[in-house]
Amino acid sequence: MRFPRWWRLSGVIAFMAMLAAPALPGAAGSRVLAHAQLIASSPGAGAIVAESPAELRLIFSEVLEAQVTSLDVVAQDGTSILRAAGEIDPEDPYALVVVAPKLADGIYSLTWRTLSTVDGHTAEGSFTFGVGAGQEAPPQAAGGGMTHTETDAIGVIGRWLTYLGLLLALGVAVFHRVVIREGFLPMRLIRLLAAGMAISAAATMAVAVASGLEAGSVPDYLLGTRNGGLQLARATVAALGAGVLLVAPARLSGLVAAASGLVGIILLIVSGHAAALPGPGPVIGGVVHVAGAAVWIGGLAGLMALILRPSLLTSQVRPLLRTYVPRFSALALVSIGLVGLTGVYSAWLQTGTLVTVETEFGRTLLMKSALAAGAFAMGGLNYLDGGRMLALLNGFRTRLTVESMAAIAVLVMTAALATTPPVEDVRGVAIQPIPDAFGEVTPGMSMEIMPGRPGVNRVVVTTTEAMAAAPAFELSLDRLDEGSTTRVPLTHVGMEGTDHSTMSMESEDGMVDWFADAVVLPAGSQWDTSVRILALDDTELSRQRFAFTLSDDGIDDGRITTLLNPAVAIALVLVLGGALGLGLGLGGMALPRCEALASRLALVGGGVTAVVLGLVIGLGQLTT
Numbered sequence: 001m002r003f004p005r006w007w008r009l010s011g012v013i014a015f016m017a018m019l020a021a022p023a024l025p026g027a028a029g030s031r032v033l034a035h036a037q038l039i040a041s042s043p044g045a046g047a048i049v050a051e052s053p054a055e056l057r058l059i060f061s062e063v064l065e066a067q068v069t070s071l072d073v074v075a076q077d078g079t080s081i082l083r084a085a086g087e088i089d090p091e092d093p094y095a096l097v098v099v100a101p102k103l104a105d106g107i108y109s110l111t112w113r114t115l116s117t118v119d120g121h122t123a124e125g126s127f128t129f130g131v132g133a134g135q136e137a138p139p140q141a142a143g144g145g146m147t148h149t150e151t152d153a154i155g156v157i158g159r160w161l162t163y164l165g166l167l168l169a170l171g172v173a174v175f176h177r178v179v180i181r182e183g184f185l186p187m188r189l190i191r192l193l194a195a196g197m198a199i200s201a202a203a204t205m206a207v208a209v210a211s212g213l214e215a216g217s218v219p220d221y222l223l224g225t226r227n228g229g230l231q232l233a234r235a236t237v238a239a240l241g242a243g244v245l246l247v248a249p250a251r252l253s254g255l256v257a258a259a260s261g262l263v264g265i266i267l268l269i270v271s272g273h274a275a276a277l278p279g280p281g282p283v284i285g286g287v288v289h290v291a292g293a294a295v296w297i298g299g300l301a302g303l304m305a306l307i308l309r310p311s312l313l314t315s316q317v318r319p320l321l322r323t324y325v326p327r328f329s330a331l332a333l334v335s336i337g338l339v340g341l342t343g344v345y346s347a348w349l350q351t352g353t354l355v356t357v358e359t360e361f362g363r364t365l366l367m368k369s370a371l372a373a374g375a376f377a378m379g380g381l382n383y384l385d386g387g388r389m390l391a392l393l394n395g396f397r398t399r400l401t402v403e404s405m406a407a408i409a410v411l412v413m414t415a416a417l418a419t420t421p422p423v424e425d426v427r428g429v430a431i432q433p434i435p436d437a438f439g440e441v442t443p444g445m446s447m448e449i450m451p452g453r454p455g456v457n458r459v460v461v462t463t464t465e466a467m468a469a470a471p472a473f474e475l476s477l478d479r480l481d482e483g484s485t486t487r488v489p490l491t492h493v494g495m496e497g498t499d500h501s502t503m504s505m506e507s508e509d510g511m512v513d514w515f516a517d518a519v520v521l522p523a524g525s526q527w528d529t530s531v532r533i534l535a536l537d538d539t540e541l542s543r544q545r546f547a548f549t550l551s552d553d554g555i556d557d558g559r560i561t562t563l564l565n566p567a568v569a570i571a572l573v574l575v576l577g578g579a580l581g582l583g584l585g586l587g588g589m590a591l592p593r594c595e596a597l598a599s600r601l602a603l604v605g606g607g608v609t610a611v612v613l614g615l616v617i618g619l620g621q622l623t624t
């Protein structure tokens, strides 16, 4: 059978995206920095401690899994001192601890490895430190010598197949109910959706087994780790959903498909990047994002079936698209609105900005958004067409095919996105500089504290390269609630000991990061700290003060907060737009070029979702 030109063209688009995905940065074999990153340690990287420390404590950016997470310590002569050692601190799930390591004087190389609870990826890194006066620790590798599981094509394709099964189960069930409105799902469609969910279950298990093999034991990973358990649950829900769908009475089939698709999506999001972020907003936003995408994609698949195999959906031999397109348009307008808003929200949460090409995640997200925008534009033409079969761009069929292929490509990009760490450099809590007597603060200097929770922290002071040429930097920590003062030298990557004249300074964008590691900040403590710039004879050239206090959860007073951030703006748009939609829907208003009943259902459903999500996000932003 010879396929028409537009069909071959759109097939090429989807195939190219499938081919491109594994070649995307971070998708196969390129080194991408870790999920559970080391952000502070005691002893610090490159530190010399006078005697064997009471404990080795490593603080990571994410909650740790007991499986895999451990450390090795090797002496300078290669003798192994500790192997696969360390326990996760029951009081602090971000901390890996070895109590009383009993180290003799000498230089030690510590290698750590973690398994992220967020997405089951492993990471590894190392640093050196010394015990005993007179020791000189060698310069530390940039980024703590960190390496990360190289995301593989199995991970990307497995996640993509997972999306297809789950999103189509939910989306096609909604499409059949709201657009077709003809009794129950036909048996052939039920079988197709069940097959999609079975493939989703198998793909999830394949990825889980691959992660388990990498973590050293599949059963331990599946039954003993958060991510393994969630993957197992997701595969079970998809497999059960497929099974129940095949045996359930036809009147329940739509509900079973929609419910198992939605539960599968929830389990997908709670095992994704959104789960690493505080509060319910990121996870609920992620679920709304993917459920909205499911309604849109389910509709594209439904319209495509009406053109190619109407019997899959309806008893009509020649269904009139002019009837169905205005119904689907109502669903599409509302779901795309929600997808766009929650997509921007997730982008900001994950990267701290809206658009960035600095990271692999940022570049992949940009490609995804561009493809999505292209698909939405094509959808816009189909919406204007309203099923009247205008000949624009080779007609409705071509436009719908291109839109569908672009949607498939968006999912491929998303699978690469979801398996790439969102940030390459974890940032800490930014602290407000205190103006001096003249109301001035030192331009080009900032301070962050990582992780900014009670316990061992790393203080990062960023200065301009010009400022960094000063002879020495020191951090003076005045503990106000105790009346004590500690002074620690600030060092930077490539610095030998405390003499930074031997430095090979590393700067990014003309800024240099200085570190003070192993700074213990107890809960309830109040600090007035100063970054002191010292002359060669240690006289003070200048100082910049930063003050902060710690509650039981972390830094509260003194942190830099930006009230009007994109998340608050999006929450406002969601609440106001949702309330408007709800009002219009309850008032019986139809969306332009859309059918009345579908409009009402879409406006009320979308309106309630938007208002609830907007309130959750807004309150979350106000209370963090």
Ligand code: HEM
Binding pocket: 159, 163, 268, 269, 272, 273, 274, 289, 290, 293, 294, 297, 339, 340, 342, 343, 344, 346, 347, 348, 350, 365, 368, 369, 372, 373, 407, 410, 411, 414, 415, 417, 418, 419
């Ligand atoms: C304006 C366009 C969009 C933007 C800015 C956007 C952005 C995002 C972001 C930042 C994430 C989080 C990724 C992560 O956690 O790693 C995400 C997740 C997701 N997006 Fe989008 N998105 C957009 C459109 C779409 C569309 C059109 C679809 C469907 C065709 C889609 C499907 C998904 C899925 C399935 C996820 C979950 C990924 C996972 O955790 O596995 N997105 N999106």
